[in-house]
Amino acid sequence: MKKWQCVVCGLVYDEAEGWPEDGIEPGTTWDDVPEDWVCPDCGVGKEDFEMIEIS
């Protein structure tokens, strides 16, 4: 499982946790996150997230 971070606001999408508020189940890989999903904090799209090191 990987983590992805919004380059604008730093919000982290953790594949292990998903984003249940937007109907994205825990364990959803980044590739399977819908293309129109946007950062819940700042509104930028998937293309503005970058993979980050697993801490």
Added chain:
Amino acid sequence: MTEQAPIVIVGTGLAGYSLAREIRKQDKDARIVMVTADDGVSYSKPMLSTGFTKGKGADGLAQADTEAMAEQLNLELRTYTTVTGIDTEGRRLLLGDESQPYSKLVLAWGADVIRLSLPGDGLERVFPINDLGDYRAFRKALKPGNRVAIMGAGLIGCEFANDLRNGGYEVEVIAPSDAVMPSLLPPVAANAVQTELQSLGVRFHLETVVERIEPAETGVTLHLANGEKIQADLVISAVGLRPRAQLARAAGIDTGRGIRVNRALETSAQDVFALGDCAEVDGHVLLYVLPLMACARALAKTLTGERTEVSYGAMPVMIKTPCCPAAVCPPPSDAEGSWETEQDGTHVKALFRNAEGDVLGFAVTGRFALEKQSLSKVVPPIHS
């Protein structure tokens, strides 16, 4: 044979670094030089008004230092370097006694905060916060329990008011308008945000302005036009931003409210481009994140050989007031129609509809803020 001059980007804010990142997705090898007047530390300006809420100081808001950015993006960074002019004929950026040749030049140097020239002897307690360096200076001056007066009730003034209350500071907001964020929000949504900020303990002094700031026994006294006097330890000036265009204008580049560019981000000078808070893109001056990211993506393609026009979709603006989350997509300024409101206390959903019933804009607060994404898909794009 001489080596081809690099792509030169002026400015290492969100616009400059986002563009560099996008260029690298297209071209790993193109030579890029970035020039910045500051230390080049990467940070996200919209996050400056979230420090206390997120429990971060100025260093915590920094995302990566200069060396890391230069290495990660494989580029040359010239820090503490002030641009003094642009020689568009000679394709050189003038840096005082030096110059930097360019093949393509990108102006991404942002906007200036508007500084009020107020009388009084207490002005050294006034902090405009326009970049990480300003924020660092403000945080250094701020002491626990301080009273902070904020001039301006726009997006930045309101976000700082909420964040400083979350940090435990006394907050007073002074602004000439009769509502918060008058240029962004319809009155019903503005009232909702103001009400929640007041519940949080923010005190508003609207429909008046600060006339002068004088030293007091501790801190300063702000004298308002309505006769009130406010005691504060520090003052934040958040009265607005103005795109930086002077140097471009001096170089003969066409400017309006900002540096004028078309949808391919081209200025009137050949091989000179602009994006971000300094740019007026196809007539739009939008000092927000989403337009900037859209521009960075399009321009990166243009700079790497595939001329691409930016296409603005709906551009919702997120208002980071956690006590009353809000989002707004203002209708076009010339749109005809009216606001239709659903309201439950400070939970507001306002839709701007034209005579045909089409939704042209929206403002949502409180629990309705969750609908911002679905509403953004209903609103027509800026560029259709």
